[in-house]
Amino acid sequence: xxxxxxxxxxxxxxxAALVGRGLSLDITRGKPSPRQLDLSADLLxxxxxxxxxxxxxxxxxxxxxxxxxxxxxxxxxxALQVPVDQLLAVxxxxxxxxxxxxxxxxxSVLPGGERRWADEPRVAMLCPVPGYDRHFHLAQRFGIxxxxxxxxxxxxxxxxxxxxxxEDAGIKGIWCVPKYSNxxxxxxxxxxxxxxxxxxxxxxxxxxFWDNAYAVHHLTDDEPVLADVLALCAEAGNADRAFVxxxxxxxxxxxxxxxxxxxxxxNIAWWSGLVAKRTIGPDKVNQLRHALFLKDADGVRxxxxxxxxxxxxxFAAVDRILTEELGGSGLASWTRPAGGYFxxxxxxxxxxxEIVRLxxxxxxxxxxxxxxxxxxxxxxxxxxxxxxxxxxxxELEEAVRGLVVCLRLAVAERA
Amino acid sequence: xxxxxxxxxxxxxxxAALVGRGLSLDITRGKPSPRQLDLSADLLxxxxxxxxxxxxxxxxxxxxxxxxxxxxxxxxxxALQVPVDQLLAVxxxxxxxxxxxxxxxxxSVLPGGERRWADEPRVAMLCPVPGYDRHFHLAQRFGIxxxxxxxxxxxxxxxxxxxxxxEDAGIKGIWCVPKYSNxxxxxxxxxxxxxxxxxxxxxxxxxxFWDNAYAVHHLTDDEPVLADVLALCAEAGNADRAFVxxxxxxxxxxxxxxxxxxxxxxNIAWWSGLVAKRTIGPDKVNQLRHALFLKDADGVRxxxxxxxxxxxxxFAAVDRILTEELGGSGLASWTRPAGGYFxxxxxxxxxxxEIVRLxxxxxxxxxxxxxxxxxxxxxxxxxxxxxxxxxxxxELEEAVRGLVVCLRLAVAERA
Numbered sequence: 001x002x003x004x005x006x007x008x009x010x011x012x013x014x015x016a017a018l019v020g021r022g023l024s025l026d027i028t029r030g031k032p033s034p035r036q037l038d039l040s041a042d043l044l045x046x047x048x049x050x051x052x053x054x055x056x057x058x059x060x061x062x063x064x065x066x067x068x069x070x071x072x073x074x075x076x077x078x079a080l081q082v083p084v085d086q087l088l089a090v091x092x093x094x095x096x097x098x099x100x101x102x103x104x105x106x107x108s109v110l111p112g113g114e115r116r117w118a119d120e121p122r123v124a125m126l127c128p129v130p131g132y133d134r135h136f137h138l139a140q141r142f143g144i145x146x147x148x149x150x151x152x153x154x155x156x157x158x159x160x161x162x163x164x165x166x167e168d169a170g171i172k173g174i175w176c177v178p179k180y181s182n183x184x185x186x187x188x189x190x191x192x193x194x195x196x197x198x199x200x201x202x203x204x205x206x207x208x209f210w211d212n213a214y215a216v217h218h219l220t221d222d223e224p225v226l227a228d229v230l231a232l233c234a235e236a237g238n239a240d241r242a243f244v245x246x247x248x249x250x251x252x253x254x255x256x257x258x259x260x261x262x263x264x265x266x267n268i269a270w271w272s273g274l275v276a277k278r279t280i281g282p283d284k285v286n287q288l289r290h291a292l293f294l295k296d297a298d299g300v301r302x303x304x305x306x307x308x309x310x311x312x313x314x315f316a317a318v319d320r321i322l323t324e325e326l327g328g329s330g331l332a333s334w335t336r337p338a339g340g341y342f343x344x345x346x347x348x349x350x351x352x353x354e355i356v357r358l359x360x361x362x363x364x365x366x367x368x369x370x371x372x373x374x375x376x377x378x379x380x381x382x383x384x385x386x387x388x389x390x391x392x393x394x395e396l397e398e399a400v401r402g403l404v405v406c407l408r409l410a411v412a413e414r415a
Numbered sequence: 416x417x418x419x420x421x422x423x424x425x426x427x428x429x430x431a432a433l434v435g436r437g438l439s440l441d442i443t444r445g446k447p448s449p450r451q452l453d454l455s456a457d458l459l460x461x462x463x464x465x466x467x468x469x470x471x472x473x474x475x476x477x478x479x480x481x482x483x484x485x486x487x488x489x490x491x492x493x494a495l496q497v498p499v500d501q502l503l504a505v506x507x508x509x510x511x512x513x514x515x516x517x518x519x520x521x522x523s524v525l526p527g528g529e530r531r532w533a534d535e536p537r538v539a540m541l542c543p544v545p546g547y548d549r550h551f552h553l554a555q556r557f558g559i560x561x562x563x564x565x566x567x568x569x570x571x572x573x574x575x576x577x578x579x580x581x582e583d584a585g586i587k588g589i590w591c592v593p594k595y596s597n598x599x600x601x602x603x604x605x606x607x608x609x610x611x612x613x614x615x616x617x618x619x620x621x622x623x624f625w626d627n628a629y630a631v632h633h634l635t636d637d638e639p640v641l642a643d644v645l646a647l648c649a650e651a652g653n654a655d656r657a658f659v660x661x662x663x664x665x666x667x668x669x670x671x672x673x674x675x676x677x678x679x680x681x682n683i684a685w686w687s688g689l690v691a692k693r694t695i696g697p698d699k700v701n702q703l704r705h706a707l708f709l710k711d712a713d714g715v716r717x718x719x720x721x722x723x724x725x726x727x728x729x730f731a732a733v734d735r736i737l738t739e740e741l742g743g744s745g746l747a748s749w750t751r752p753a754g755g756y757f758x759x760x761x762x763x764x765x766x767x768x769e770i771v772r773l774x775x776x777x778x779x780x781x782x783x784x785x786x787x788x789x790x791x792x793x794x795x796x797x798x799x800x801x802x803x804x805x806x807x808x809x810e811l812e813e814a815v816r817g818l819v820v821c822l823r824l825a826v827a828e829r830a
Contacts, residue, residue, distance in 0.1 A: 050459070
């Protein structure tokens, strides 16, 4: 791809005009829009006087077990590819479950492990990049070393992953968003999942942190089927290798939803024994509310199609504008995800920070450049994450056109 | 008090008759009864289509800060004696907040501390006994040493506490249920709170874990006013000493409620910085639901009077039966709490385990003897916790009469 030259004067004029418009637009965060939240309006009146779970448990009281309501776990077992018995419904988000999985691993010996991570001389985790900043921050907070691994369209570069984990017993885990990855939108291939499940690791207590945040978040009818990580791990003799996370955050209400944790029976026993000291049980009323609202896996599918009807035109608009403005210019490439919440724009090397700075000054808020990489450090300074979900389409279009103006100026000034 | 002799034969006959009735009764747990939960029936339809917080935040979405909704924190600031700015509304219970406070203290240096608790050669906590088993279990799980301190009617024996914390830098904290204590029902005196706030501690990062679980849980109109621990700590130059916990678990719905954490500004900053890595925010819809339902501190007071109308007759029934059956016998003493969820029965030394065993065989489930003490070890083997809240009054009376039969037999057999 050859790069078309950008005229500095016209780029400056365009940017001055952009600033002159005094915009205030925000495409930073993967937040559902109010129209998407309206799809779950029934949750604001449910459970509508009911309070008994299907097994007769009074959801308003203590008791009923720490696993969460069976009727809700059943709804998500298929989407998350976890047997119901090994799937817990707990908390209001998956982020806190990932955090707690790290905490429990630091403070208690994992199945297969020899000592607590806190007692290891060094704990490191692999971070496919670009990736999700909150994964990196929560690990970094505990002094865990973050090691970058390149993402491909089929998931992390497995040649690199296999080599690192085989050599280095300090590497205890890998962060994965296996479907419609944040932020590239790619889905791990069967071969990638099989290699993750089967690879030799120097650490006996290596864990895949499988953040299946976008399991049912399709944008098109082309719905890739993710390989079953728990089954493949078991098949390869590494049954305890994967921790599976999910939530209803971008299905129903963000923050007022339900988190899920799935793993091998041994991992679930380990987790449950520890977490029993922390909680008498999850918010079962909210779980009943969700079970009544979503009903079953087909209910989730039907509900997610309504989300797609709202989201797909926004993703299409971003792609259309980028194609109109930058197509064939060689100035940038971008992803065309079939699901999830993000588009990754790859700008010329060394320009992403400047683009984001220029956009900010022009009233267009973007995720900080570098946020997609551990320690906020994108070595190529090229990755920009676009979150099309929250703004209405007119504002989104304006924001993306503004972003293009900033990209052109950054490239022109650098030349 | 002199102990009346118990006739073995009649005690055995009474016990055989009790067993013959094939009871199945449970007075183990401090659970609200269904009638109490019915008081919060409106929560099962609220927020009834509303979703905007008073500051305009869309409670259905991410955002709006990690402190929780101001309108709900305002409702509980008075009862928990924490300034609104220093009171967080988070999670669905206080137990998880206590757990996480211990975890964060293990993994991050506290304000005033020199190193993480995980890096200390030894971490111990004082446990006033009898006390709450879940406090003990969560600390024990992290290898924290538990040191017993006697409870008095005015709180922990402060002569013992002051001596221990002054000498031993390994003692990092004390568990307190300062009002209507679990299980004795006593409320800490002003002098106790003042001494806790002001005492010299060898550990610079000593913390009072102030589990104010029963702040508004009165059974009578005689409502003791607890001294303000945060204010007294600040006054004594130990502003960061107290962590305050509370929840709506026994106000609205157990498990589907809201937890609260209060502390000094420095502690709140410490906590918030760490917890921001764990969560994007609490379940704001549930917080809105609670704010709409309870309205303000007066709303809480009115609501708690309805609880008292249900609970007070149960506590009175236990006291009446114990007085009828054991009054003047010298065989036992028991507490007459003015609030909270428990009555402590003190049996003759060395009989509690046997009483609980006999009761279990007769179909009357009691909290395991020893559960009120760290490591399940009540050195006198004399403390039995009675939880009158859950059963309806007829069953409760039967259970307490059964307990008396078991007590008499255990005493007679031992003699």
